[in-house]
Amino acid sequence: YAKQKGRGATVFYEPSMATVVAEHLQLEADLQRAIERHQLSLNYQPIVSLKTQQIVGFEALVRWSHPQRGFVSPIQLIKLAEKAGLIVSMGQLVLSQACQHLLQWKPQFPNLYVSVNLSEIQLRHPNLIAEVEQVLKSLQLPPFSLKLEITESNLMENINHATELLEQLKALKIRLLIDDFGTGYSSLSYLQQLPVDTLKIDRSFVQNIQVGNKDFEIAKTIINLAHSLGLEVVAEGIETGHQVEILAQLGCEFGQGYLFSPPLVDTEVMNFLNQYSVREQGTENREQGIA
Ligand code: C2E
Ligand code: MG
Ligand code: MG
Ligand code: MG
Numbered sequence: 001y002a003k004q005k006g007r008g009a010t011v012f013y014e015p016s017m018a019t020v021v022a023e024h025l026q027l028e029a030d031l032q033r034a035i036e037r038h039q040l041s042l043n044y045q046p047i048v049s050l051k052t053q054q055i056v057g058f059e060a061l062v063r064w065s066h067p068q069r070g071f072v073s074p075i076q077l078i079k080l081a082e083k084a085g086l087i088v089s090m091g092q093l094v095l096s097q098a099c100q101h102l103l104q105w106k107p108q109f110p111n112l113y114v115s116v117n118l119s120e121i122q123l124r125h126p127n128l129i130a131e132v133e134q135v136l137k138s139l140q141l142p143p144f145s146l147k148l149e150i151t152e153s154n155l156m157e158n159i160n161h162a163t164e165l166l167e168q169l170k171a172l173k174i175r176l177l178i179d180d181f182g183t184g185y186s187s188l189s190y191l192q193q194l195p196v197d198t199l200k201i202d203r204s205f206v207q208n209i210q211v212g213n214k215d216f217e218i219a220k221t222i223i224n225l226a227h228s229l230g231l232e233v234v235a236e237g238i239e240t241g242h243q244v245e246i247l248a249q250l251g252c253e254f255g256q257g258y259l260f261s262p263p264l265v266d267t268e269v270m271n272f273l274n275q276y277s278v279r280e281q282g283t284e285n286r287e288q289g290i291a
């Protein structure tokens with residue numbers, strides 16, 4: 001559709017509203033098909049103990065390669081899935097795939113866990129609890145094998161409802177983590193109310209951390225806050241040894257980032273595990289009780 005800006009002027013081609021809508025619908029249809037055909041994949045990024053350097057688990061990160069458009073960024077993919085009403089079925093696929101992959105690694109590495117991101121729509125979906133329970137049961141995975149990541153913003157819309165849902169997940173003995181901690185707009189008071197085990201410090205505070213700068217003070221405050229509430233801390237987006245040193249010094253237990261490894265395709269995970277040391281006995285696991 002061309003818009004003529006006067007004789008001799010440049011002709012601008014803009015997609016009409018109808019074209020934009022049609023393309024969007026096509027993309028939604030493509031996503032739906034991809035979910036039905038299990039054509040989404042997962043990458044796994046190791047989570048490492050900053051004390052012992054041992055791998056304790058992996059975060060599952062969804063990947064979609066569109067047949068024509070190529071790689072779709074996960075943030076965009078999640079938005080698309082939420083808008084199209086596909087996030088619940090996509091989330092089911094992610095959860096069950098992640099647990100199935102973990103099952104393959106478990107014989108050799110029984111104490112690993114997999115950490116799965118949940119969107120707020122999934123969290124509010126009435127079937128979530130039953131579904132999580134079902135996945136663990138059908139694969140005979142103990143609850144410490146699964147950690148669920150929820151972002152702060154997602155929790156705040158209805159804190160009482162969120163608390164209730166998280167309590168139900170907690171009753172299954174699954175560990176819960178607040179993702180991207182520090183980036184939301186929420187008050188801290190909800191932390192005493194939510195049954196979470198771990199805070200994940202957002203990458204934005206890790207990126208430029210230097211002893212004594214503002215990010216350092218924020219990270220320190222988050223870590224101290226977490227510890228005083230009995231929570232553990234994971235720092236995300238660690239790219240340098242210097243960041244590790246600082247965060248470990250502050251008492252941050254775990255880290256994740258390109259320094260240790262980028263997200264890996266599932267077939268690379270075993271290889272990776274065989275080259276690194278993996279936690280053999282976690283006190284956490286003992287506390288949670290191995291089913
Ligand atoms: P997130 O949960 O905070 O995941 C961490 C993101 O940081 C991932 O991006 C990861 O690839 C990236 N990352 C890891 N280490 C580094 C590092 O050292 N440096 C930098 N610059 N980046 C690093 P990714 O995979 O693009 O995912 C983006 C977001 O999409 C995730 O943020 C999460 O909120 C969402 N997401 C991904 N997979 C899923 C899923 O299965 N379900 C839901 N609901 N959300 C998902
Ligand atoms: Mg996450
Ligand atoms: Mg995060
Ligand atoms: Mg983040």
